[in-house]
Amino acid sequence: MAERATSAMGGENLLFLTDEQLRKGIEAMFFAYRGFTADPDRILETQGYGRAHHRALHFINRTHGTTVNNLLSTLGVTKQSLNRVLRTLIEDGLVESRVGRKDRRERNLYLTEKGEVLERALSEAQRERMRAAYRAAGPQAVAGFRQVLEAMMDDEIRRQYNAMRDRRT
Amino acid sequence: MAERATSAMGGENLLFLTDEQLRKGIEAMFFAYRGFTADPDRILETQGYGRAHHRALHFINRTHGTTVNNLLSTLGVTKQSLNRVLRTLIEDGLVESRVGRKDRRERNLYLTEKGEVLERALSEAQRERMRAAYRAAGPQAVAGFRQVLEAMMDDEIRRQYNAMRDRRT
DNA sequence: TTGGAATGTCAACAAGGCTGACATAAAATA
DNA sequence: TATTTTATGTCAGCCTTGTTGACATTCCAA
Structure with missing residues (x-):
C-alpha cells in the first residue's frame, strides 16, 4: 500500500478528500467561527447589542444606501427579524433610514457618525484577528x-x- | 507606484493584509458558514432537531464515551443549555448515558445505533459539500x-x- | 383607478443561549 | 469519620434572534 503521501503532492493524490480529513475541516470551521465572532461579541455585549446588529451594521457600511430588501436577501433572514434589529439601530441613532428618491417606497439605509464609530470598533476587532491569522498563515x-x-x-x-x-x- | 502585484508573490508583499482584503475574508467566512450549515439544517428540521443537537451528536461520535463536562467545554455552552439538548437525545434513544466506571459521578456518552444513523446522515450531507469545495479548490x-x-x-x-x-x- | 410591490408593525411562538438556585451522589480530603 | 468538593441534573426565568401570519400604508405601473 503506497498510501502514504502528503497533500502537497496534489494532482492525483486524493488523500485530502478522505472522510477523516473532511471531518477535521468541519471541526476547524466550527472552532474557527467561534474565534471569528468572539471579539466583536465582547464589544457588542457592552452596548446591549447582538450579532444580528453587527451584521446589519457591517453590510450597511459596505453598501451605503442599500435598501431593506437588499439587506434582507444578503443576511438571509425575514423582514420581521431584520426590522426588529433595524428599528433599535435607528432609534439609537446608529442608522439613518431615508425615503428612496426614485422609488419612494424604498428606504435607503446609511450609518450615522455614531453608527460608523461602532462599526469601526467591531470591524477593527474582527480584522485584527483576521490579520493575525493571515499573517501567521x-x-x-x-x-x-x-x-x-x-x-x-x-x-x-x-x-x-x-x-x-x-x-x- | 509599483503597487500592483498578486499575493502569489508572497514574501515581502503585504497587500493581502489590507483592510479591504480582510473585509473580504470576513464576508467569505460569513457566507461560507451559511453554506456549511445549510445541508444538515435541512435534515435536522425534518426531525425536529436543531444545530445544537447536531453539534452534540458530532462530538459524541468523535469521542465515544466522553463525559458531560468534556462535551461542555468542547461546545462552549452552559450545562443547562447542553442538558436540554442531551435530554431529548437520550429520551429519543439517540444517545446513551452510562454511569462512569472509574468515577461513578461521571456519565459517559455514546451514540446508539439510531443515533449513529442520524449522525451519519448529517455528517454525510456536510462532508459532501466540503468534499465538493475541497475538490474544486x-x-x-x-x-x-x-x-x-x-x-x-x-x-x-x-x-x-x-x-x-x-x-x- | 386599481392591483401589486415594498415596507412597516403587531402578535405569538420556538430554539437555544444565559444566570441563579438547589438536589444528589460520589469522590477527595481534612 | 466528617466535611468539602466535584459532576451532574433540574427548575425557573430571562434574552436574542429566528420563525409565521395578519394587516396597514404607501405608491408605482398597468
Whole structure:
C-alpha cells in the first residue's frame, strides 16, 4: 500500500478528500467561527447589542444606501427579524433610514457618525484577528482559504458575494 | 507606484493584509458558514432537531464515551443549555448515558445505533459539500484553508482542536 | 383607478443561549 | 469519620434572534 503521501503532492493524490480529513475541516470551521465572532461579541455585549446588529451594521457600511430588501436577501433572514434589529439601530441613532428618491417606497439605509464609530470598533476587532491569522498563515494559505470558502457557498450566495466586491473598494 | 502585484508573490508583499482584503475574508467566512450549515439544517428540521443537537451528536461520535463536562467545554455552552439538548437525545434513544466506571459521578456518552444513523446522515450531507469545495479548490488550497482557520481559533480552543485529532483516526 | 410591490408593525411562538438556585451522589480530603 | 468538593441534573426565568401570519400604508405601473 503506497498510501502514504502528503497533500502537497496534489494532482492525483486524493488523500485530502478522505472522510477523516473532511471531518477535521468541519471541526476547524466550527472552532474557527467561534474565534471569528468572539471579539466583536465582547464589544457588542457592552452596548446591549447582538450579532444580528453587527451584521446589519457591517453590510450597511459596505453598501451605503442599500435598501431593506437588499439587506434582507444578503443576511438571509425575514423582514420581521431584520426590522426588529433595524428599528433599535435607528432609534439609537446608529442608522439613518431615508425615503428612496426614485422609488419612494424604498428606504435607503446609511450609518450615522455614531453608527460608523461602532462599526469601526467591531470591524477593527474582527480584522485584527483576521490579520493575525493571515499573517501567521501567509499569502498563499490565504489564497487557498478564500478559494475553499468560496466553493463552500451556495450558488446564489456566491453571486451576491462576488457582486459585493465591485461596489466599494 | 509599483503597487500592483498578486499575493502569489508572497514574501515581502503585504497587500493581502489590507483592510479591504480582510473585509473580504470576513464576508467569505460569513457566507461560507451559511453554506456549511445549510445541508444538515435541512435534515435536522425534518426531525425536529436543531444545530445544537447536531453539534452534540458530532462530538459524541468523535469521542465515544466522553463525559458531560468534556462535551461542555468542547461546545462552549452552559450545562443547562447542553442538558436540554442531551435530554431529548437520550429520551429519543439517540444517545446513551452510562454511569462512569472509574468515577461513578461521571456519565459517559455514546451514540446508539439510531443515533449513529442520524449522525451519519448529517455528517454525510456536510462532508459532501466540503468534499465538493475541497475538490474544486485542490489540495494546496485546502492546506491553506486549514492553516488560516487554525490561526483564527482562540488558543484554548486550538489546544482542544489539536488534542482531538489524536483520539480517533 | 386599481392591483401589486415594498415596507412597516403587531402578535405569538420556538430554539437555544444565559444566570441563579438547589438536589444528589460520589469522590477527595481534612 | 466528617466535611468539602466535584459532576451532574433540574427548575425557573430571562434574552436574542429566528420563525409565521395578519394587516396597514404607501405608491408605482398597468
